[in-house]
Amino acid sequence: MKKIVISVLGQDRPGILAAVSRILFEQDCNIENVHQTILQSEFSGIFIAAIPDEMSVDLLHLELSRSVEPLELHVHVKLLGNNQPDQTFDDSELFVLTARGPDRKGLVAAITEIIARHGANVTNLKAIFRGGDNPSDNIMIYEVDIPAHTDHQTLYSELREKAASLGLEISIQHRRIFEALNRI
Amino acid sequence: MLTEKEILTTLEMVQNEHLDVRTVTLGISLFDCVSDDLERFMANIHGKITRLADNLVSTCDRVGEKYGIPVVNKRISVSPIAVAGALFSPAQMIKIAKILDRAAEDMGVDFIGGFSALVEKGIAKGDRSLIEAIPQALAQTNRVCASVNVASTRAGINMDAVLLMGHTIKQAAALTAEQDGLACAKLCVFANIPEDIPFMAGAYLGIGEADAVINVGVSGPGVVKKAIDRALNSDPDMDLGQLSELIKRTAYKVTRVGELLGGEVAHQLGIRFGVVDLSLAPTPNVGDSVGEIFQSLGLLNIGVPGTTAALALINDAVKKGGAFASSHVGGLSGAFVPVSEDLKISAAVESGHLSIEKLEAMTSVCSVGLDMIPIPGDTSAETLAGIIADEMAIGVINKKTTATRIIPVPGKKAGEQAHFGGLLGGSVILPINNEKGDNLFIRRGGRIPAPIHSLNN
Numbered sequence: 001m002k003k004i005v006i007s008v009l010g011q012d013r014p015g016i017l018a019a020v021s022r023i024l025f026e027q028d029c030n031i032e033n034v035h036q037t038i039l040q041s042e043f044s045g046i047f048i049a050a051i052p053d054e055m056s057v058d059l060l061h062l063e064l065s066r067s068v069e070p071l072e073l074h075v076h077v078k079l080l081g082n083n084q085p086d087q088t089f090d091d092s093e094l095f096v097l098t099a100r101g102p103d104r105k106g107l108v109a110a111i112t113e114i115i116a117r118h119g120a121n122v123t124n125l126k127a128i129f130r131g132g133d134n135p136s137d138n139i140m141i142y143e144v145d146i147p148a149h150t151d152h153q154t155l156y157s158e159l160r161e162k163a164a165s166l167g168l169e170i171s172i173q174h175r176r177i178f179e180a181l182n183r184i
Numbered sequence: 185m186l187t188e189k190e191i192l193t194t195l196e197m198v199q200n201e202h203l204d205v206r207t208v209t210l211g212i213s214l215f216d217c218v219s220d221d222l223e224r225f226m227a228n229i230h231g232k233i234t235r236l237a238d239n240l241v242s243t244c245d246r247v248g249e250k251y252g253i254p255v256v257n258k259r260i261s262v263s264p265i266a267v268a269g270a271l272f273s274p275a276q277m278i279k280i281a282k283i284l285d286r287a288a289e290d291m292g293v294d295f296i297g298g299f300s301a302l303v304e305k306g307i308a309k310g311d312r313s314l315i316e317a318i319p320q321a322l323a324q325t326n327r328v329c330a331s332v333n334v335a336s337t338r339a340g341i342n343m344d345a346v347l348l349m350g351h352t353i354k355q356a357a358a359l360t361a362e363q364d365g366l367a368c369a370k371l372c373v374f375a376n377i378p379e380d381i382p383f384m385a386g387a388y389l390g391i392g393e394a395d396a397v398i399n400v401g402v403s404g405p406g407v408v409k410k411a412i413d414r415a416l417n418s419d420p421d422m423d424l425g426q427l428s429e430l431i432k433r434t435a436y437k438v439t440r441v442g443e444l445l446g447g448e449v450a451h452q453l454g455i456r457f458g459v460v461d462l463s464l465a466p467t468p469n470v471g472d473s474v475g476e477i478f479q480s481l482g483l484l485n486i487g488v489p490g491t492t493a494a495l496a497l498i499n500d501a502v503k504k505g506g507a508f509a510s511s512h513v514g515g516l517s518g519a520f521v522p523v524s525e526d527l528k529i530s531a532a533v534e535s536g537h538l539s540i541e542k543l544e545a546m547t548s549v550c551s552v553g554l555d556m557i558p559i560p561g562d563t564s565a566e567t568l569a570g571i572i573a574d575e576m577a578i579g580v581i582n583k584k585t586t587a588t589r590i591i592p593v594p595g596k597k598a599g600e601q602a603h604f605g606g607l608l609g610g611s612v613i614l615p616i617n618n619e620k621g622d623n624l625f626i627r628r629g630g631r632i633p634a635p636i637h638s639l640n641n
Contacts, residue, residue: 098191098195124185139188139192141188141191143185143186156249169199171195171198171252172252173194173250173252173253174250174251175186176251177251177252177253177444178190178191178194179186180440180441180443180444181194181437181440182190182193182194182437
């Protein structure tokens, strides 16, 4: 069984998912995962599907491109290897990092550089910058998978130092606290 | 996946509404420390406390940082010393208090509770020694807290003990006259004392408890107040049923924090997790006041007509939310109304809205009692005993915990200011009415029998 990953990008409008999933169905492909998001007016979707062994990936790409052309979308298709490196760590915990403060260029770059250097993996990021100096208008929420062997204290203090130099309020909390407070 | 709203409301509670874990209290049984040799008994006590509590503070700090929720106080409660040290004289009891104080200091905890006696039905030799030692013990130590249970629903009220506590409080105040009678702020007189209170000054480890246990006290009056304000801002016509529901949900959230952090601290220390005590316990900081909640609910001030009803609503809603959020709820769970520790409550006393009589009425529906109330220094021991007896009666008849923590401030009169400092705060001194003359009723002593619990009305 072969697997492919398809990414679809373009201006959001009704019918994008319908168009992509219809082609996959007609080509006897089985969708395993889908995630879509809309940022401002732009649609982005990522699909992982199992396809028949004899199917050509280029052909499928062609079919998909043709079907979404009227919707002015870009499609990218890639074959997934059998031995995908697993980015989740055996022994790690999920933390939520939130930063708020005045908008300026380079905020995401500054924070993610430190996270990356410590070998932690961002599993989800939502950032909204409406501009200006009001902290509640400029928010970054990262979900970060931090391996157990990472030196948490150094990571935290580097993040806090960087946040202070950028005028950001930062908090780093284990994910479980948000679940405990908000969910039954 | 977490939603943005879940994350931002949680942050708001921590950063702007004083959501924290108010105390993690390690209960330690001292019964296996017992010896008829005082030096050995004291060495055993110090050894056991420092062995079990060695990592208490660092573990609480680490877990607090992991979840971004501070554990504000780390404390220790021990078996009632009147039982564990029943053999010893009052002078020896004072030495025991000092070793408890030293152990607390060595472990970096701000209070240690359990210099306690349970005398609701009678006073045994150890109880009498301990009570006699209380004034000096509290005056000569910084961290030791004492409590004496003088009444229960099943035993009635031990009026001999009540009068004895009136005299004890006077002596404790006199010995700490320079600090406005500070020793009395570390002394609670109880009816129906629970065995697992994590909050001071009433914390001790009950006789039926395990060798060591972690109990957690969570608070959050600021969180409740802000939740009410926000809800009324978006819908000013909410009725009291809806507000009760809101307080319940908020109490649920606050309790979950205590359950999560307490459970993790207990796990890391390898000690059993006991209970979460969800009490709205104020501090003398802006935005951390129980008194403010009354104003948010629509009362002009705490103390005006309607206050007792509002407190009943708050107390019940807090209990309901807390009970659902925790696997084991214990301690006092409800709302505290400590006068000197709450900016709004002490301000209400100063503006004349709140009197000791109204406070007494409120204690019939709150979770504790007449708490942190400074009164004139010339109040007699008998009058003090009368106030205690009235408060105990409310607890005994209503099958609830009540307590008094009253400070007769030496050399000061009603209307003057008393200052205790730190978390204990300060307040204007409340007048005591109808106190002149003998109180033969109190002096008669004996025991007021346990009440009947059919024929309720």
